[in-house]
Amino acid sequence: MNTVFDALSHPIRREVLEHLKRGGMTAGELADHFPVSKPTMSGHFAKLKAAGLILGENRGGTIVYTLNLSVLEEAVMGFMNRVRVGRDAADPGNVHRGEAR
Amino acid sequence: MNTVFDALSHPIRREVLEHLKRGGMTAGELADHFPVSKPTMSGHFAKLKAAGLILGENRGGTIVYTLNLSVLEEAVMGFMNRVRVGRDAADPGNVHRGEAR
DNA sequence: TCGTTATTTAGCTAATACGCTAAATAGCTA
DNA sequence: TAGCTATTTAGCGTATTAGCTAAATAACGA
Numbered sequence: 611m612n613t614v615f616d617a618l619s620h621p622i623r624r625e626v627l628e629h630l631k632r633g634g635m636t637a638g639e640l641a642d643h644f645p646v647s648k649p650t651m652s653g654h655f656a657k658l659k660a661a662g663l664i665l666g667e668n669r670g671g672t673i674v675y676t677l678n679l680s681v682l683e684e685a686v687m688g689f690m691n692r693v694r695v696g697r698d699a700a701d702p703g704n705v706h707r708g709e710a711r
Numbered sequence: 712m713n714t715v716f717d718a719l720s721h722p723i724r725r726e727v728l729e730h731l732k733r734g735g736m737t738a739g740e741l742a743d744h745f746p747v748s749k750p751t752m753s754g755h756f757a758k759l760k761a762a763g764l765i766l767g768e769n770r771g772g773t774i775v776y777t778l779n780l781s782v783l784e785e786a787v788m789g790f791m792n793r794v795r796v797g798r799d800a801a802d803p804g805n806v807h808r809g810e811a812r
Numbered sequence: 813t814c815g816t817t818a819t820t821t822a823g824c825t826a827a828t829a830c831g832c833t834a835a836a837t838a839g840c841t842a
Numbered sequence: 843t844a845g846c847t848a849t850t851t852a853g854c855g856t857a858t859t860a861g862c863t864a865a866a867t868a869a870c871g872a
Contacts (some may be wrong), residue, residue, distance in 0.1 A: 611722075612722055615716075615719050615720050615722075615725070616720050617718070618716050618720070618790075619716050619717050619719070619720035620860085621712075621713055621716075624716070624790060627794050628793050628794055631793075631794055631795065631796055636818080636819095637818075637819060637820090638817090638818060638819080641819095646860085646861070646862090647861075647862065647863080648818085648819070648820090649805065649820070649821080649822095649861090649862075649863080650817085650821095650860070650861055650862075650863095652819065652820055652821085653820090653859090653860075653861090654819085654860090655819095655820095662794050668868095670868085670869055670870075671817070671818055671819085671868070671869045671870060672817090672818060672819080672869090673818080673819070673820095677794070679794070679795070682791075682794065683791075686787060686791060688726060688790075689719075690783075690784075690788075691785060692729050692732075693729055693731065693732055693778070693780070693783065694732065694780070695732055708865090721829090737848080737849095738848075738849060738850090739847090739848060739849080742849095746834065747830090748833080749832070749833090749848085749849070749850090750831090750832075750833080750834095750849085750851080751830070751831055752850065753848095753850055753851085754829090754830075754831090754850090756849095756850095757850085759869070769814075769838095771838085771840075771849060772822075772838070772840065772847070772849085772855095773838055773839090773847090773848060773849080774848080774849070774850095780833095783823085801832045
C-alpha cells in the first residue's frame with residue numbers, strides 16, 4: 611500500500627504505467643518518452659518494481675517491463691472503498707465489474 | 712492531479728481522509744488519532760487542503776475539516792481509467808454509477 | 813576477442829519532506 | 843484585561859528524493 615502510493619506520487623512514474631497499458635515495453639523505449647536521463651528513468655523503474663506495479667523480464671540484453679494491473683487495482687481501489695461511505699465496502703469485487711460495464 | 716497524488720503519498724494523510732468519510736471533524740479531534748504532534752498534523756492538513764481534498768471551515772476558534780470526495784474521485788478514478796485499456800475511458804460517469812451498483 | 817548497445821550502479825548535489833519545540837494568533841469566558 | 847483553548851507559523855535537524863555524469867555490467871555480433 612505504502613510503496614504503491616509512494617510510487618504513484620511522481621508524475622513520470624504514473625505516466626510510465628499509462629505507457630504500459632497496452633503491453634510490455636523495454637526500458638529504453640519507455641525512457642525515450644521522457645525528458646530525463648536514462649539512469650534517472652532506471653531509478654523510477656526500480657521504484658515501480660519495488661511497489662509491485664511493474665514486472666521486469668530480462669530478454670538477453672534488453673529488459674521488458676509490463677504492467678501489473680492487479681496490484682494497482684487492489685491498492686488504489688481498496689483505498690477508495692475505504693474512503694467512501696460504507697455501503698459498498700463490503701463487496702470488493704463489484705468495483706471492477708462495475709467499471710467494466 | 713499532481714498535488715492530489717502528492718497528498719496521498721503519506722499514510723497519515725490517507726488515514727485523515729478515511730476519518731472524514733462520515734462527516735466533519737475538528738483539527739484537534741483528528742490530531743488525537745495520530746501519534747505525531749499537532750503542528751505536524753497541521754502541516755498534513757495544509758497539504759490536503761492545498762490539494763483540494765479537504766475543506767476547512769472556521770467556526771470561531773475551532774476549525775472543522777470536511778472531505779471533498781469529488782476532487783479525490785476525479786483525480787484517482789481519472790488516473791485509473793487512463794491506466795486501464797481503452798474500453799471504459801470514454802464514459803467518465805460510469806465509474807461512479809458502477810460502484811454504487 | 814573487440815566493440816557496440818542496453819541497462820543499472822555509484823557518487824554527488826540540490827531540493828523537498830517530515831518530525832520536533834517554541835512562539836504567535838484568534839476567539840472565548842471570567 | 844487576563845487567562846484558557848485551539849490551531850497555525852517559524853525555525854531547525856535529519857532523511858529522502860530526484861536529477862545529473864561517469865563508470866560498471868551483461869549480452870550480442872563481427
